[in-house]
Amino acid sequence: MSGNPFDSTEEEPSASSDEILEGFLCPICRADLKSIDFLTEHFARQHAEEQDALKSVFKDIFTKAKQKILNNFDDERIRVPSAASPAASASNAASSNGASAKPSSGRAQLNLYQNMSKQTAGAERSYFDYFQTVRNPRLERYASETNKLIIRLHRLLKDLPTDAVQRKQHEQQTVPWLDGSSVKLCPSCAKSFHIARRQHHCRLCGGIMCNDCSRFLQLENALHLASLSSTRGEPLQQLQHPDYRAIRLCQHCLWLLDTRQDMHESRTCRPLLAQVYEEIRQLQKQVTPDLEMYLKIVNSLHEGESIFTLADAGALRGKIGQVAEKIDLRSKRILTIHSEPGSREEALKKAIRLSCVQAIKERMLSLPPLPDEGYIRQIQERKRIETEQRILTEQRMAMEAHERKGLTIQAGVTPESRSFAQGSDLQSLNNWSAPQASTTVTMVDDPLIEQINIIKGYIKQAREDLNFDVVETLELNLRELQREVYERQRQSSNSARTAQSDS
Amino acid sequence: MATTPRSGGSSSGAAQRPNGTSQNKSCQFKLVLLGESAVGKSSLVLRFVKGQFHEYQESTIGAAFLTQTICIEDTVVKFEIWDTAGQERYHSLAPMYYRGAQAAIVVYDIQNQDSFQRAKTWVKELHKQASPNIVIALAGNKADLSNIRVVEFDEAKQYAEENGLLFMETSAKTGMNVNDIFLAIAKKLPKNDNNPGTVIKPNGNESTQTTNNCCK
Numbered sequence: 003m004s005g006n007p008f009d010s011t012e013e014e015p016s017a018s019s020d021e022i023l024e025g026f027l028c029p030i031c032r033a034d035l036k037s038i039d040f041l042t043e044h045f046a047r048q049h050a051e052e053q054d055a056l057k058s059v060f061k062d063i064f065t066k067a068k069q070k071i072l073n074n075f076d077d078e079r080i081r082v083p084s085a086a087s088p089a090a091s092a093s094n095a096a097s098s099n100g101a102s103a104k105p106s107s108g109r110a111q112l113n114l115y116q117n118m119s120k121q122t123a124g125a126e127r128s129y130f131d132y133f134q135t136v137r138n139p140r141l142e143r144y145a146s147e148t149n150k151l152i153i154r155l156h157r158l159l160k161d162l163p164t165d166a167v168q169r170k171q172h173e174q175q176t177v178p179w180l181d182g183s184s185v186k187l188c189p190s191c192a193k194s195f196h197i198a199r200r201q202h203h204c205r206l207c208g209g210i211m212c213n214d215c216s217r218f219l220q221l222e223n224a225l226h227l228a229s230l231s232s233t234r235g236e237p238l239q240q241l242q243h244p245d246y247r248a249i250r251l252c253q254h255c256l257w258l259l260d261t262r263q264d265m266h267e268s269r270t271c272r273p274l275l276a277q278v279y280e281e282i283r284q285l286q287k288q289v290t291p292d293l294e295m296y297l298k299i300v301n302s303l304h305e306g307e308s309i310f311t312l313a314d315a316g317a318l319r320g321k322i323g324q325v326a327e328k329i330d331l332r333s334k335r336i337l338t339i340h341s342e343p344g345s346r347e348e349a350l351k352k353a354i355r356l357s358c359v360q361a362i363k364e365r366m367l368s369l370p371p372l373p374d375e376g377y378i379r380q381i382q383e384r385k386r387i388e389t390e391q392r393i394l395t396e397q398r399m400a401m402e403a404h405e406r407k408g409l410t411i412q413a414g415v416t417p418e419s420r421s422f423a424q425g426s427d428l429q430s431l432n433n434w435s436a437p438q439a440s441t442t443v444t445m446v447d448d449p450l451i452e453q454i455n456i457i458k459g460y461i462k463q464a465r466e467d468l469n470f471d472v473v474e475t476l477e478l479n480l481r482e483l484q485r486e487v488y489e490r491q492r493q494s495s496n497s498a499r500t501a502q503s504d505s
Numbered sequence: 506m507a508t509t510p511r512s513g514g515s516s517s518g519a520a521q522r523p524n525g526t527s528q529n530k531s532c533q534f535k536l537v538l539l540g541e542s543a544v545g546k547s548s549l550v551l552r553f554v555k556g557q558f559h560e561y562q563e564s565t566i567g568a569a570f571l572t573q574t575i576c577i578e579d580t581v582v583k584f585e586i587w588d589t590a591g592q593e594r595y596h597s598l599a600p601m602y603y604r605g606a607q608a609a610i611v612v613y614d615i616q617n618q619d620s621f622q623r624a625k626t627w628v629k630e631l632h633k634q635a636s637p638n639i640v641i642a643l644a645g646n647k648a649d650l651s652n653i654r655v656v657e658f659d660e661a662k663q664y665a666e667e668n669g670l671l672f673m674e675t676s677a678k679t680g681m682n683v684n685d686i687f688l689a690i691a692k693k694l695p696k697n698d699n700n701p702g703t704v705i706k707p708n709g710n711e712s713t714q715t716t717n718n719c720c721k
Contacts, residue, residue: 449595453567460570475585476570482601 029059148258151206155259156228158205158249159221179203180210188212190253204252217256218248227259275339275347279354282332286361289325292318293365295470300370306381309477314470315372321468326366333358397492450490454483531581532696536687537602539631540612541623542591545646548677549612550588553687558678565590568602575691582691584608603631608640608690613661615645615654615674621661628668640693642671642686649676 025034026041030049035041158176163169182201187194190211195201199212219227251259296318299310333355341347457480464472538546547565551557554573569588574581587602589595603609609631613624624643631641643665645656651674658674665672671689675682 449567449590449598453595453598456567457570472570472572479570479601486601 144258144261148262151255151258152228152262154206155224155249159224159228162221173205177204177206177208179208182210185210188215190215202250204255205249206251206255209252209254211252215253217251217253219251219256219259220248224249227263275336275351278332278336278339282329282336282354282358285325285329285332289322289366291471292322292325292468293369296322296369298474299470300372303373303378304381306378306385308382309474310470312372312375312378314465314473317465317468318470319369319372322366322369326362329358330362401496450483450487454480454487457483530579530696531583532694533583533585534608534691534694535585535587535606536608536610536690537587537589537599537606538610538612539589539599539603539624539627540591540610541614541617541620542593544591544612544614544617544620545677546591546610546612547588549610549644549646549675549683550586552677552680552683554586556680558680564592567595568598573687575688577688577691580696582694582696584687584691600634603635603639606635606639607694608642609635610642610644610686610690611670612644612646613656614647615656615661616647616650618655621645621656625664628670632668638695640671640690641669642673642690644682644686645672645674647676647678648674648681649679 026036026038027034028041028044028049030045033044035044154177158173161172163172180203182195182203185195185201188199188211189209191214193199193212193214195212199214201210202213202216203210204216296315299315299318302310303312303315336351337355339351341351457476461473461476461480464470464476538550540546542564545562547569548558548562550569550571551559551562554571565588567590571586571588572583573586574583576582587606589599589602611624611627611631613620615621628641628643631639643661645658645661661674662672664670671686671693673682673686673689675686677683
């Protein structure tokens with residue numbers, strides 16, 4: 003496989019055939035079936051059981067093609083060094099492959115694979131500028147053409163006579179009609195003109211066409227397009243013949259006007275579909291954090307934490323349900339918007355509805371159910387007991403350590419700090435009622451208790467707003483505050499105990 | 506019963522997360538405001554969160570909580586702001602709020618030398634007690650009254666540089682530098698997405714009771 007690459011190509015069986023077959027060939031028996039229908043029929047009848055065989059045939063063809071390409075590459079690579087002087091070939095191969103320069107085909111192939119795996123992205127080039135240079139003149143041309151049409155339409159409609167003859171004159175004055183004497187065929191459908199198929203003229207460009215190729219622009223629409231008010235509605239009604247209530251146009255002019263109208267509409271007003279869809283997107287965006295929060299709350303409930311309550315989860319679920327309902331309603335509304343059956347709009351509407359239904363099903367209706375209250379209470383109770391026990395043990399250990407060391411914790415516990423500990427009539431602290439009771443300092447005097455009350459107020463407010471992120475933060479802070487209060491109580495009780503033992 | 510909803514919840518939660526974070530990361534930071542009373546902490550926050558200013562802002566009781574979400578580049582940063590009371594009797598509350606905070610703004614009044622000294626002690630306390638990588642910003646508030654200033658800009662600037670603080674002179678009244686200082690903090694904070702905040706326990710005694718939910 004050295005030397006001339008063309009030799010090797012001819013050795014290849016796939017390309018060796020003298021004549022190139024062409025046509026509707028059966029991929030298996032290579033018979034020419036002359037037409038698509040015959041081919042499919044033939045294929046279905048003759049080779050129904052040969053699907054696998056077909057695959058293998060394709061595979062065969064592809065492998066052959068692949069081999070051929072690779073071989074061509076090889077030959078190319080080998081041919082270069084072999085054509086040059088040996089020294090040059092060596093340096094060439096070494097530099098290109100980074101391997102020894104022996105031009106054996108196996109080695110070359112290996113190198114090729116190496117190169118293929120190392121391939122990096124090639125240079126990139128933006129064709130945007132080029133695209134624009136091509137597009138801009140085109141746009142400009144269309145714009146100027148359209149503008150010309152609008153100006154002509156304007157002039158045409160300005161003092162349009164009601165009388166047919168006068169009107170024809172007026173039309174020809176505004177836009178000169180092409181001379182049709184030498185035009186034998188309709189330029190758009192190529193049918194010959196005769197008595198039954200007469201020549202007609204586009205009122206805007208003066209072009210010639212047959213009646214079948216003519217398009218008509220209703221005067222009402224034309225007035226609207228030319229941005230003339232339809233104050234002349236009355237005479238328009240008098241035109242009896244349907245042809246007279248419209249302007250005859252060629253296809254091209256009508257297309258230009260239609261396009262302009264479409265562009266104008268798409269720029270000025272968004273279709274209802276887009277508006278409703280926007281609303282749906284907005285709702286979906288809104289509900290996402292709620293969904294996450296709900297899952298978090300449910301998890302937290304299952305963990306036996308008391309940051310969130312069952313009512314929280316219920317309220318949030320209700321909110322999510324409402325949003326789901328809204329989305330459902332809007333997607334249904336999209337379905338009711340009128341559109342051509344079988345059009346892309348129809349498909350789009352269906353797709354939107356489907357995605358909404360799916361989103362609701364997957365994300366909102368499939369929310370994990372709430373655990374029932376008894377169950378939660380059970381978990382919380384269990385957890386409470388666990389914690390209580392742990393804290394008791396810790397307390398005991400702390401006490402023991404404390405007694406061992408014979409230290410007095412904060413020997414001078416101020417009467418003030420003792421007062422914090424006492425009679426904390428905060429409900430949440432009932433479990434930890436201080437062992438001592440005494441003095442009469444109102445709760446509000448303690449900044450800690452004051453803060454606890456503030457935070458409780460905040461939490462209540464946040465709950466009402468269904469702002470569970472904040473509820474969580476605040477609840478955590480509340481716990482910290484309560485812990486702080488408890489800590490003080492403990493310290494003061496400890497010191498009280500030491501005071502007792504001292505006395 | 507306990508397992509099925511939870512596993513369902515976690516799986517769908519995981520399914521949502523890539524969606525949410527691929528577009529923009531979001532992180533949450535706890536920020537605390539410290540400083541002597543009547544230097545304008547609450548006014549700063551009110552300006553930042555609501556864009557309002559009240560000439561006669563009532564003095565804060567305990568600590569107020571506000572949140573504000575801002576966007577920097579492609580990151581959504583949510584500030585949980587704890588606006589502490591400046592009065593001395595609430596001093597004992599402050600540690601609870603700066604403990605787990607990732608950022609702090611220490612505010613002083615540029616017309617009041619005492620408040621600047623107090624700010625310095627706050628910075629010292631933060632360095633000692635707060636999380637070691639807390640981002641601290643020093644704000645010289647009431648900058649609209651700079652014609653009757655007592656604390657010089659350069660003096661405060663130098664102090665801030667020596668102590669590695671962000672520094673700006675702000676005015677809650679005019680809104681000068683208010684958003685800027687919060688933005689500067691947000692930029693300086695590390696933004697690993699979805700960090701709930703590293704809560705730092707000041708001592709072992711405290712951490713043993715983290716799961717204390719006997720209350721309530």
